[in-house]
Amino acid sequence: MSASEARPTEGQPPGSGWNSREFRTCWFLTVALGTAAGIVWPLRSLYYRAPWVGLSLQQIGWLGFVGSATTSTLPLLVGVLSDRSGRRKPWIVGGLALASVTSALYLVSHSFWPLVFVTFCTSATMVAYGLNLGALVTTTLHDSARGKQYGLYRVSGSIGFAVTSLGLLPIVALDTSYAATFLAGAVIYVVCSVVARVRLPDAGAPGAETSRWDAWREVLAERNLVVLYVCMAVGAVGGSMGMQFMANHLDETFSLSKAWIGRMMGMAAVIEIPAILLLGRASDRLGRKPILVFAFIAGGVRWGLVGVAPNLAWIAVAQAMWGLGLAGTIVSVALITDLVKADARGTAMGMLQLSSAMGSIIGPPIGGYIAQNIGLPIVFRIGGGFSILAGLGLLLMLRPPASEDQPASPA
Numbered sequence: 001m002s003a004s005e006a007r008p009t010e011g012q013p014p015g016s017g018w019n020s021r022e023f024r025t026c027w028f029l030t031v032a033l034g035t036a037a038g039i040v041w042p043l044r045s046l047y048y049r050a051p052w053v054g055l056s057l058q059q060i061g062w063l064g065f066v067g068s069a070t071t072s073t074l075p076l077l078v079g080v081l082s083d084r085s086g087r088r089k090p091w092i093v094g095g096l097a098l099a100s101v102t103s104a105l106y107l108v109s110h111s112f113w114p115l116v117f118v119t120f121c122t123s124a125t126m127v128a129y130g131l132n133l134g135a136l137v138t139t140t141l142h143d144s145a146r147g148k149q150y151g152l153y154r155v156s157g158s159i160g161f162a163v164t165s166l167g168l169l170p171i172v173a174l175d176t177s178y179a180a181t182f183l184a185g186a187v188i189y190v191v192c193s194v195v196a197r198v199r200l201p202d203a204g205a206p207g208a209e210t211s212r213w214d215a216w217r218e219v220l221a222e223r224n225l226v227v228l229y230v231c232m233a234v235g236a237v238g239g240s241m242g243m244q245f246m247a248n249h250l251d252e253t254f255s256l257s258k259a260w261i262g263r264m265m266g267m268a269a270v271i272e273i274p275a276i277l278l279l280g281r282a283s284d285r286l287g288r289k290p291i292l293v294f295a296f297i298a299g300g301v302r303w304g305l306v307g308v309a310p311n312l313a314w315i316a317v318a319q320a321m322w323g324l325g326l327a328g329t330i331v332s333v334a335l336i337t338d339l340v341k342a343d344a345r346g347t348a349m350g351m352l353q354l355s356s357a358m359g360s361i362i363g364p365p366i367g368g369y370i371a372q373n374i375g376l377p378i379v380f381r382i383g384g385g386f387s388i389l390a391g392l393g394l395l396l397m398l399r400p401p402a403s404e405d406q407p408a409s410p411a
Contacts, residue, residue: 018149018152020140021199021201022136022137022139022140022200022201023137023140023149023153025195025196025199025200026133026136026137026153026200027152027153027156028156028195029133029192029195029196030133030153030154030156030157030160031156031157031159031160032160032188032191032192032195033157033160033188033189033192034156034157034158034159034160034161034162034164034269035160035161035163035164035168035188036103036160036184036185036188036189037157037160037161037164038160038161038162038163038164038165038168038169038262038265038266038269039164039168039169039172039181039184039185039188040103040181040182040184040185041247041265042165042169042247042258042261042262042265043169043172043173043178043181043247043258043261043262044106044181044247045060045244045245045246045247045248046247046248046251046258046261047106047178047181048060048063048115049248049251050178052110053110053111053115055112055115056372057245057248057368057371057372057376058365058368058369058371058372059112059368060244060245060248060364060368061244061245061364061365061366061367061368061369061371061372062112062116062364062365062368063112063115063116063119063364064240064244064360064363064364064365064367064368065361065364065365066116066119066120066123067119067120067122067123067360067364068123068240068357068358068359068360068361068363068364069357069361070119070120070123070124070127070357071123071126071127071353071354071356071357071360072354072357072358072360072361073357074123074124074127075127075131075349075350075351075352075353075354075357076347076350076351076354077350078091078127078128078131078132078350079131079135079347079348079349079350079351079353080347080350082131082132082135082350083344083345083347087202088132088133088135088136088200089132089136089196089197089200089201089202090202091128091129091131091132092128092129092132092133092136092196092200093193093196093197093200094128094129094193095125095126095127095128095129095130095132096125096129096189096190096192096193096196097189097190097193098121098124098125098128099122099125099126099129099189099193100185100186100187100189100190100193101121101186102118102121102122102125103122103182103183103185103186103189104182104183104186105117105118105121106118106178106182107178107179107182107183127353130353131349131350131353134333134349135345135349136200137150137153138150138333138336138337138342138345138349139342139345141334141337145284146284146334146337146338147279147280147281147282147283147284147288147291147330147331147334148277148280148281148284149280150280150330150333150334150337151276151277151279151280151281151330152277152280154276154280154329154330154333155272155273155276155277158269158272158273158276158326159269159273161265161266161269162266162267162269162270162272162273163266164266165262165263165265165266165267165269166262166263166266166267166270169258169259169262169263169266170258170259170262170263172184173257173258173259173262218340218341218344219340219344219347219348219351222339222340223399224335224339224398224399225335225336225339225340225348225351227393227394227397227398227399228292228332228335228352228355228394228398229351229352229354229355230355230393231296231390231391231393231394231397231398232328232332232352232355232356232359232390233355233356233358233359234359234386234389234390234393235296235299235300235328235359235386235387235389235390235391236355236356236357236358236359236360236363237359237360237362237363237366237383237386238300238303238363238382238383238384238385238386238387238390239299239303239325239359239360239363239383239386239387240359240360240362240363240364240367240383241303241363241364241366241367241370241379241380241382241383241386242303242306242367242379242380242383242384244363244364244367244368245367245368245371245376245379245380246265246306247261247265248371248376249306249376249377249379249380250264250315252376253376253377254312254315256312264312264315264316264319265319267316267319267320268319268320268322269322271319271320271321271322272322272324272326275324275326276326276330279291279294279295279324279330279331280330280331280334283331283334284334288331288332288334288335288338288398289394289395289398289399291331292328292331292332292335292391292394292398293391293392293394293395293398294324294391295324295325295326295328295331295391296325296328296387296388296390296391296394297387297388297391297392298321298324298325299321299322299324299325299326299328299384299387299391300325300384300385300386300387300388300389300390300391301321301384301388302318302319302321302322302324302325302384303318303380303381303383303384303387304380304381304384304385304388305317305318305321305384306318306377306380306384307377307378307379307380307381307382307383307384308377308381309377325387329356332352333349333352336348336349336352359386363383363386366382367379367382367383370382
């Protein structure tokens with residue numbers, strides 16, 4: 001039986017999703033993780049440029065390479081091992097506990113090579129807890145509303161990021177030593193680890209009758225997923241270039257303070273909240289393909305606007321498009337749940353992260369070279385082109401599934 005012949009959540013009650021304890025726990029955990037990201041991510045690139053660290057833009061690009069290389073080599077292995085054990089909880093609890101340690105390690109890492117080690121550890125922990133949180137949530141989604149329900153889950157991270165960027169980050173940014181930044185992240189991660197330990201079940205994946213080593217065969221048998229993975233890698237080249245240097249661009253090109261950099265990031269997260277919810281629901285009604293194509297192209301336009309912006313008003317417009325591009329990831333997970341059985345989703349999610357990370361390996365060092373030798377705005381113009389190219393690839397090559405749940409799916 002191919003992966004597409006198995007209906008992953010067939011027979012689940014309509015109350016799947018929010019009525020599930022697992023879903024609610026993962027939702028609140030992801031709010032907290034969005035809070036940690038809202039504190040650490042906008043300020044980390046600025047920390048790299050602090051006088052007592054003093055990294056060049058090229059070195060920051062190489063740190064992005066290390067992070068992406070880690071997230072490209074580990075997801076498939078973690079996904080296969082997670083499917084093999086049939087247990088998501090140990091990966092989530094352990095990953096969050098280690099994330100707390102790695103966040104604190106930034107405080108004693110003041111040069112390039114120690115930061116390489118911390119970057120590796122940070123990326124490894126993100127793979128462990130992020131992949132398994134996503135795989136666990138997909139088992140709670142109902143057949144007729146996967147896009148809407150996964151969008152409801154994923155928007156939790158945007159809520160945490162937005163509230164933190166607009167409210168908490170300007171306060172944390174007052175500490176010029178960055179100790180408050182990384183210690184706040186460490187505290188949030190350790191609290192999340194405890195909550196996951198207490199609240200998440202320690203049962204195997206539903207439907208997993210035996211341990212799996214060969215789930216990758218079912219995943220790669222799906223042509224649509226292969227196309228998705230390739231286009232995701234192409235788009236990630238551009239996206240990783242932009243994400244790596246956004247804070248530096250706002251700082252060095254527009255001379256924004258740390259507090260206003262946080263507010264600009266937070267504004268984008270506010271916009272993405274309704275965008276994720278609406279596009280997730282739209283993918284249930286219209287099919288996955290048109291939403292994926294739209295999301296990738298919109299993300300490319302966003303990066304292009306950042307690269308040509310003569311003033312902050314243009315940046316604000318570009319940031320308002322952030323949620324449209326992020327919806328590409330949301331809908332790609334919904335597509336995975338359409339096609340892959342519950343006991344193989346760790347592998348499928350691992351391959352999704354792998355494809356994104358493969359593109360992200362290339363983007364940061366290229367972006368670092370361009371930023372150092374040509375200029376920061378050019379990084380975003382080129383990055384936008386990669387995202388648009390990925391959207392066109394999906395438009396030409398992605399086929400609607402033969403038996404798609406959405407009754408209004410396009411031909």
